[in-house]
Structures are given as C-alpha cells and as structure tokens.
Amino acid sequence: MTIVGEMSWFCCGSAWGPCGSTGRGACGTCNSGSRQHAWPNASQACYDITRPDLCGISGMSRRGCGFQHRTTNLCNGSSVVTSIADCGPRTKSFCGEQSCCGANCGRHRIVDLTPSAYSVIASLSTGLRPARVTLP
Amino acid sequence: MTTTLDRRQVLTAAALTGATAFGSLAPEDALAAPAFDVAPGAPDPNFAEGRIKSIEGSKLFVSGSDGVFHRIQVTEGTSIWKLTPVDFSKVALGDGLYARGVRMPDGLLAAESVWVNIVNLEVHISSISHNVLHMEHFGSKIVGHVRPGITASVYNGTPAVSDMSLLKVGKHVKVIGAWRPDTNEIDIATVYAAV
Numbered sequence: 263m264t265i266v267g268e269m270s271w272f273c274c275g276s277a278w279g280p281c282g283s284t285g286r287g288a289c290g291t292c293n294s295g296s297r298q299h300a301w302p303n304a305s306q307a308c309y310d311i312t313r314p315d316l317c318g319i320s321g322m323s324r325r326g327c328g329f330q331h332r333t334t335n336l337c338n339g340s341s342v343v344t345s346i347a348d349c350g351p352r353t354k355s356f357c358g359e360q361s362c363c364g365a366n367c368g369r370h371r372i373v374d375l376t377p378s379a380y381s382v383i384a385s386l387s388t389g390l391r392p393a394r395v396t397l398p
Numbered sequence: 399m400t401t402t403l404d405r406r407q408v409l410t411a412a413a414l415t416g417a418t419a420f421g422s423l424a425p426e427d428a429l430a431a432p433a434f435d436v437a438p439g440a441p442d443p444n445f446a447e448g449r450i451k452s453i454e455g456s457k458l459f460v461s462g463s464d465g466v467f468h469r470i471q472v473t474e475g476t477s478i479w480k481l482t483p484v485d486f487s488k489v490a491l492g493d494g495l496y497a498r499g500v501r502m503p504d505g506l507l508a509a510e511s512v513w514v515n516i517v518n519l520e521v522h523i524s525s526i527s528h529n530v531l532h533m534e535h536f537g538s539k540i541v542g543h544v545r546p547g548i549t550a551s552v553y554n555g556t557p558a559v560s561d562m563s564l565l566k567v568g569k570h571v572k573v574i575g576a577w578r579p580d581t582n583e584i585d586i587a588t589v590y591a592a593v
Contacts, residue, residue: 270572271518276463278449278494279577280517280584283536294496295464296441330438345439352520355570359592360555367555378442381498386513387479389574390552390590398438 263323267372268361269333269393271380272300274348287348289327293376297342299333300350300374301325308349317357317370333373335383336392337363342375342382343398350374361390368392443501446470449579450493456486458512460495470497470507480514481576481585482548489514492579515577517584523567531565531586533573541583542573549586553593564593 273281274292286292288304302312303324314322325331327346334341351371360369373395377386384391436442448462458470472478472486476499480488489495489512496516499509521533521540531542550558551565565571571591575584 272520273518276465277447278463279515279579280519280535280538280540280582282463283538291439293441293464294447295445295462297436297438328439343438347439352570355520356572356590356592358554359590361552362555369555377447377496378445378498381445381496381511381513382442385477385479385511386496386516386518387574387587389518389572389588 263321263395263397265319265322265372265395266336266368267319267370267393267395268356268359268368268390269335269373269375269380269384269395270351270371270390271377271386272348272350272374273377274298289347291327292347295378296347296376297344297379297382298347298376299331299344299379300348301329301331301346302349302351302353302372304346304349312350312352313354314370314372316354319353319370319372322372330398331373332396332398333375333379333383334394334396336366336368336394337384340383342379344375344379347376348374359390361392363392366392368394444499444507446497446507447495450489450491450495453489453491458489458495458497460497468497468507469505470495470499470509470512472509472512476509477511478514479512479516481545481587484514494577494579515579517573517575517577519573519575519584521571521573523565523569523571525567526562526565531562531573531589533571539582541581542575542586543583545585549589551589551591553591558588562589565589565591566593 446468448460
C-alpha cells in the first residue's frame with residue numbers, strides 16, 4: 263500500500279490552550295507526546311466522516327487502532343513509523359488541496375500525525391507537507 | 399583524520415557545557431537526520447510539551463499537561479518559533495510549548511527546536527470582520543487575529559499570500575497560529591484553505 267497526499271499534525275490527550283478540548287481520540291489512547299497518527303479509515307463510522315473517496319482517493323485500507331504506518335516527508339525524505347490512535351483527517355473538507363516541495367507534491371489530506379511524530383520529520387510551523395504513507 | 403559530530407553529539411555537548419557558539423540548524427535540514435528509535439505508539443523521550451513555569455538563564459522549567467515536569471535547555475543552536483522565528487527573549491512565563499531535542503541522562507532535554515504557543519486547528523469559519531476570523535473548533539469559539547505583514551493564506555497549495563479575501567464563512571480551514579495564553583484568542587500565522 264502506498265498513498266501520496268498531504269500530512270499535517272493535530273494535538274490530543276492532555277494539552278494546553280485550544281487543544282485542551284480535543285480528548286484522547288477515537289481509540290482512547292491518543293497523546294500529543296506519543297508516536298501516533300490519525301487515519302481516515304480507522305472504522306466505518308470514521309470513514310463516514312472523512313470520506314476520502316469524495317476526493318477521488320481509492321485503496322485507503324481500513325486499519326484499526328494500533329495499526330502501524332510509515333509516513334515519509336517528501337520535502338526531505340525522512341520518515342517516522344506511528345500507530346493509529348484517532349480518526350482523521352477529515353479529507354472531504356479539503357478536497358483538491360495540494361502542497362509541494364519543488365516537484366514533490368501531495369494532493370488531499372491523508373494522514374495527521376501527533377506533534378511528537380510530525381516534529382521528527384518536519385517543523386511543526388510548516389503545518390502541511392507532501393507525504394507518502396506506506397506499511398512499515 | 400576527519401572527525402564528524404552528529405546532531406546528538408552537538409546538542410549533548412552544548413547542553414553539558416552551556417556552549418552557545420554553534421550555528422542554527424535549518425529545521426528542514428536538521429529534521430532530515432535519522433530519527434532515534436522510539437516504538438510506534440510509545441511516548442517519545444526526546445519530545446516535551448507543557449507550559450512554562452519558570453525560566454532560569456537559558457533553561458525552561460515546564461509543567462507537562464500530563465503532569466510530567468520537564469527541564470529544557472535552550473542554546474543558540476535551538477530554533478524557536480512564536481508566530482514567527484524569534485529569539486529566546488520572546489519566550490515568557492505561562493507560554494505553552496512543544497519541544498524536540500535530545501534527552502540527557504539526567505533528564506534535561508537539550509532543545510533542537512521549540513515551538514511556543516503553536517496551535518494547528520481545523521476550524522469552521524463562523525464570521526469574518528476586519529482583521530479577525532471568528533472560528534469554531536470542537537464546539538469552542540476561537541478568535542483569530544490577522545497580523546498584517548505576518549498572516550498568510552495558502553489556497554490549494556499555491557504560494558502563501560496576504561490576501562484573505564477567498565476565505566468564506568461556513569468553510570473548513572486549517573490554521574497555524576500562536577495562542578494568546580489563557581484566552582480563546584490566537585494570532586494567525588497561516589490559513590490553509592481549499593477553494
């Protein structure tokens with residue numbers, strides 16, 4: 263499985279500021295300081311919310327809590343392996359969005375990493391980066 | 399003989415000696431270095447979050463949201479973001495932060511990067527007024543301040559522009575910004591929108 267698109271980050275678990283209201287995610291284990299991610303097809307209920315198919319994405323496998331993916335930042339080639347802890351991103355809300363580093367582009371939101379995981383492969387201030395998601 | 403120092407060695411040396419003489423690392427380059435091994439799903443020992451309780455010299459004492467207490471060493475090689483790249487003098491008591499670096503044997507985190515008050519919110523725009531976006535995030539109202547000369551919009555991945563006119567009430571957007579501590583207000587760095 264290989265999907266190319268956009269990655270971002272999100273906060274969860276105990277947190278300060280506006281993140282304080284986000285909770286522990288769909289799996290009940292999400293924590294900003296852990297190597298985790300949100301996946302748009304973590305369950306049927308999740309998929310009904312995120313609907314990546316409405317952006318033309320096919321082949322996004324259903325994977326439950328704890329399943330591991332490798333996310334690679336297409337801007338610098340670095341990668342991180344994380345496990346599913348939440349449902350997201352809401353891909354359908356951002357259909358068509360694209361981010362690029364030179365010729366390396368990602369289209370549509372496909373994965374959200376925790377701040378801990380995202381900051382391994384990109385600066386949090388970037389917000390969005392083109393990325394490739396594969397099996398570890 | 400050539401001696402090569404990797405990032406961990408440099409940060410470790412700086413934290414141990416208090417050295418501040420090494421140059422700043424560009425975030426994208428620094429982060430291209432191999433990740434240290436942490437099991438997927440596990441807490442990352444080289445990462446910290448929380449709010450600043452005290453500052454002594456270039457050391458931050460941070461109370462984590464999960465109750466863990468962190469000591470964070472900032473050096474001249476640490477990149478600091480607070481709405482924009484800033485120097486250490488802009489960091490204040492009560493600020494929230496995320497930090498990545500190298501955890502020393504005594505528990506000190508030698509910081510490579512510190513992001514102060516940074517938020518990344520998926521929000522729904524509820525209204526727009528002069529230099530202010532009113533937004534909803536998980537049922538909470540957020541007031542987003544547009545900072546002329548700083549705030550930028552990115553529409554469908556095109557280069558960032560200062561023009562906010564394509565943002566529409568009712569749309570979902572992603573906002574990178576800096577929280578104003580103990581309020582529901584943020585200063586907006588970047589709005590990402592699909593139009």
